[in-house]
Amino acid sequence: MESMERIALLDSVISSNAIEGIVTTAERAAPLVFGDTRPQGHSESEISGYRKALQHVHENHSTIILSKETILDIYGIIMSDSLDMEISFRTRDNMVIERDSDGTILHHSLCVHDVSR
Numbered sequence: 173m174e175s176m177e178r179i180a181l182l183d184s185v186i187s188s189n190a191i192e193g194i195v196t197t198a199e200r201a202a203p204l205v206f207g208d209t210r211p212q213g214h215s216e217s218e219i220s221g222y223r224k225a226l227q228h229v230h231e232n233h234s235t236i237i238l239s240k241e242t243i244l245d246i247y248g249i250i251m252s253d254s255l256d257m258e259i260s261f262r263t264r265d266n267m268v269i270e271r272d273s274d275g276t277i278l279h280h281s282l283c284v285h286d287v288s289r
Contacts, residue, residue, distance in 0.1 A: 181205060185223050194218045217253035225249040 185205045189195065194215045196204060203209035204219050211217040225246050229236065236242055240261075248259040270278045 178206070181223070181226070185219060185226065189215075189219050189222055192218075211253050214254055218250065220253045221250040224252065 182202055182205045186201050196216050196219060200209070200212075200216065201219075204211060204216055205223050207220075207223070211220040228246065228249055244259050244261070251259065272278060
């Protein structure tokens with residue numbers, strides 16, 4: 173069973189990070205996910221942090237209460253190996269670019285002031 177859990181954890185961490193464009197080599201993936209090596213660079217730091225956050229959620233799921241503070245705490249865990257910065261919600265607008273089937277670029281801005289906090 174432990175072997176299946178390790179495979180699921182590895183797949184979850186790598187796939188979830190790949191969605192965000194965060195990748196590493198296959199040779200580095202397992203040691204990063206299982207904490208057997210130190211991250212090198214921003215992408216590997218986020219992979220390591222995601223693993224720590226996932227572990228935190230699995231170990232504390234019964235006591236975690238979804239709140240702004242919890243979201244920021246988990247984000248802090250994810251970024252713990254990446255940045256030396258204050259963990260907070262975005263303060264700048266985010267641009268999402270989408271292409272239609274003809275290749276025309278559609279722009280949809282997400283204004284941070286429109287998002288409920």
